[in-house]
Amino acid sequence: MASGSAAEGEAVSGAQLIAESLKAQNIEYMFGIVGIPVTEIAIAAQAVGIKYVGMRNEQAACYAASAVGYLTGRPGVCLVVSGPGFLHALGGMANATMNCWPLIVIGGSCDRNQETMGAFQEFPQAVRTSIYGRPGSCYIDIPGDFVNLQVNKSSVKYVECCLPPPISMSECSALSKAASIIAHSKQPLLIIGKGAAYSHAENNIRKLVDLCGLPFLPTPMAKGVVPDNHPNCVAAARSTALQHADVIILLGARLNWILHFGLPPRFRQDVKVIQIDICAEELGNNVRPAAILLGDINAVTKQGLALQKSLPMNYYTVFHHIRELIPKDCILVSEGANTMDIGRTMLPNYYSCQRLDAGTFGTMGVGLGFAIAAAMVAKDQTPEKRVICIEGDSAFGFSGMEVETICRYNLPILIIVVNNNGIYTGLDADAWKEMLKFGDPATCVPPVSLLPNSHYEEIMSAFGGKGYFVKTPEELQNALKASVSDKQTPSLINVMIDPQSERKKQEFHWLTRSNL
Numbered sequence: 001m002a003s004g005s006a007a008e009g010e011a012v013s014g015a016q017l018i019a020e021s022l023k024a025q026n027i028e029y030m031f032g033i034v035g036i037p038v039t040e041i042a043i044a045a046q047a048v049g050i051k052y053v054g055m056r057n058e059q060a061a062c063y064a065a066s067a068v069g070y071l072t073g074r075p076g077v078c079l080v081v082s083g084p085g086f087l088h089a090l091g092g093m094a095n096a097t098m099n100c101w102p103l104i105v106i107g108g109s110c111d112r113n114q115e116t117m118g119a120f121q122e123f124p125q126a127v128r129t130s131i132y133g134r135p136g137s138c139y140i141d142i143p144g145d146f147v148n149l150q151v152n153k154s155s156v157k158y159v160e161c162c163l164p165p166p167i168s169m170s171e172c173s174a175l176s177k178a179a180s181i182i183a184h185s186k187q188p189l190l191i192i193g194k195g196a197a198y199s200h201a202e203n204n205i206r207k208l209v210d211l212c213g214l215p216f217l218p219t220p221m222a223k224g225v226v227p228d229n230h231p232n233c234v235a236a237a238r239s240t241a242l243q244h245a246d247v248i249i250l251l252g253a254r255l256n257w258i259l260h261f262g263l264p265p266r267f268r269q270d271v272k273v274i275q276i277d278i279c280a281e282e283l284g285n286n287v288r289p290a291a292i293l294l295g296d297i298n299a300v301t302k303q304g305l306a307l308q309k310s311l312p313m314n315y316y317t318v319f320h321h322i323r324e325l326i327p328k329d330c331i332l333v334s335e336g337a338n339t340m341d342i343g344r345t346m347l348p349n350y351y352s353c354q355r356l357d358a359g360t361f362g363t364m365g366v367g368l369g370f371a372i373a374a375a376m377v378a379k380d381q382t383p384e385k386r387v388i389c390i391e392g393d394s395a396f397g398f399s400g401m402e403v404e405t406i407c408r409y410n411l412p413i414l415i416i417v418v419n420n421n422g423i424y425t426g427l428d429a430d431a432w433k434e435m436l437k438f439g440d441p442a443t444c445v446p447p448v449s450l451l452p453n454s455h456y457e458e459i460m461s462a463f464g465g466k467g468y469f470v471k472t473p474e475e476l477q478n479a480l481k482a483s484v485s486d487k488q489t490p491s492l493i494n495v496m497i498d499p500q501s502e503r504k505k506q507e508f509h510w511l512t513r514s515n516l
């Protein structure tokens with residue numbers, strides 16, 4: 001602590017030094033029960049601006065101090081007297097250790113001999129130990145006579161606040177391995193634990209859930225990292241979700257009794273676990289993981305997001321960005337197979353009569369006609385509302401020439417074509433070329449394929465509207481921002497996605513069996 005203001009020869013008590021040292025470590029809260037010899041410590045703590053809460057039992061005080069650690073990331077202090085006071089605090093210390101929550105317990109003990117004079121050094125050490133690596137509880141024992149001892153301030157060696165915990169990231173190869181396991185999974189499940197809450201990774205995790213379309217299950221104290229009312233939350237079907245997942249992404253949770261040790265019959269025998277934790281010793285506990293990512297959850301999930309950006313987009317990524325950037329009150333028109341199905345879950349509607357799609361008859365080709373009608377009616381009744389028409393590439397093909405009509409009447413419709421080069425799924429340009437080597441396209445090209453990388457946006461620019469061809473999330477965001485803010489001009493964003501991108505497998509095959 002850099003307190004150079006003390007005059008030469010000024011005396012300072014042990015209690016004051018303890019309080020000042022805690023303050024220097026950014027400790028803000030102290031809970032406890034005072035008595036000999038720690039009363040002076042509580043008084044001194046108040047004097048330096050630490051909030052002291054006197055409790056009725058050391059155990060409750062210790063629970064309170066540990067919860068402060070979880071909520072703020074800096075340890076709370078629990079102050080107890082020697083003997084029974086300390087013993088009562090043990091329950092709280094054990095609870096903090098088990099929860100991985102930072103905590104410092106200070107206990108008074110009998111008078112010391114000379115050797116323990118260096119005890120103040122233990123404060124930064126205790127703070128570091130409680131918050132670095134896996135967080136947990138620390139105990140500092142203060143000899144009784146130390147508290148009231150007066151020493152010359154100039155003889156005290158003040159120590160600065162320890163640095164915030166270093167942030168560690170995962171090894172890149174482990175990250176790619178995890179990404180590939182998730183990409184090949186059929187029933188992935190993200191389990192979010194309180195380690196994720198503690199690391200404040202909520203923004204990254206929310207994005208990952210959306211971008212990858214991941215179903216998630218929070219543990220009790222991780223509720224709210226992603227809001228409970230998110231459509232991907234499977235908490236209401238917890239047992240089924242655990243039992244059927246083929247890949248589990250374990251984000252700051254342990255496979256202990258709360259998660260049935262990760263073992264059958266609550267989990268599949270062949271479940272692949274991707275484990276992400278800050279504590280190396282935790283990795284591989286009970287279940288041999290398929291991939292291990294050692295690091296801080298906030299940092300690792302950020303790495304995951306960066307990796308996601310370099311991969312071809314899938315439906316979930318596209319709809320995530322659309323959802324973020326279109327107005328809440330727009331009129332949504334949608335058709336296509338996966339495009340319409342996934343869009344229905346990913347794009348919320350907030351008003352009645354503002355969604356038009358393939359309808360009862362499952363008709364493809366209705367989209368542009370519906371969009372033109374909606375734009376005409378909106379012009380007369382609700383001119384502030386935008387019409388946004390989200391089409392699969394095959395669905396767009398049924399009535400793409402109506403783009404000319406849209407431009408002729410200058411209707412500011414935004415058409416988004418989610419282009420996977422086909423009906424249900426398509427081929428990429430390379431696979432297409434390979435396919436042609438086998439002969440006449442009429443005999444060798446799969447019937448679901450359409451011409452790869454078709455520039456549908458040029459139909460829009462051909463008639464004077466704005467066309468965008470986008471391949472990356474960033475290009476998509478820019479095109480969406482430009483076309484949403486331009487309220488005069490019709491536009492078309494042609495979004496290339498991974499031709500093999502699909503929706504999560506459905507349990508009811510008879511509904512989707514025609515989807516090759």
Ligand code: ADP
Nearest residue numbers: 193194195199219252253254277278279296297
């Ligand atoms: P839950 O009770 O929610 O299942 P647990 O207490 O079992 O959660 O697990 C929390 C895990 O989070 C612990 O293994 C701990 O090491 C880990 N953890 C704590 N902080 C971080 C962090 N910043 N980054 C990564 N893992 C963390």
Ligand code: MG
Nearest residue numbers: 392393394422
């Ligand atoms: Mg398609």
